Amino acid sequence: MALFMDVHTIDGGVSLDDVAGAHLADLATQGQHGVQYLHYWVNEDQGKVFCLVEAPTADAAATVHREAHGLVADEIYPVAEGS
Incomplete structure (x- = not known):
């Protein structure tokens, strides 16, 4: 699986x-899509939120957010873990 960093921008702050509540919803949904936040x-x-996620694809990661709470990321980037 690949690592992705997604970026959310919430107008007016957050x-x-x-965010903790949305993350719990992600955790409850992620297994259905082979994703791990x-x-x-x-x-x-x-109003910025950054999520590190291990997923088969960026679309799979986005699907978890959409199904869990509807707050899809504005951007998603493949990333590599450094030391």
Whole structure:
């Protein structure tokens, strides 16, 4: 499987609690698509959310977000883990 970093931009900002809830929904949905959401980062004031995900494809990762809570990423990038 490949690693991807997705980027969400939420107009007006976002709360850490709301993102935590969305992440739990991702975890409940991910197995149906062979996806594993690994970690996320949040900038509340700028409304930015970054999700690190292991998935067979970027589309599979996006499908989990869409089905879990409807907040699909604005961008998704393949990434490699560094040291």
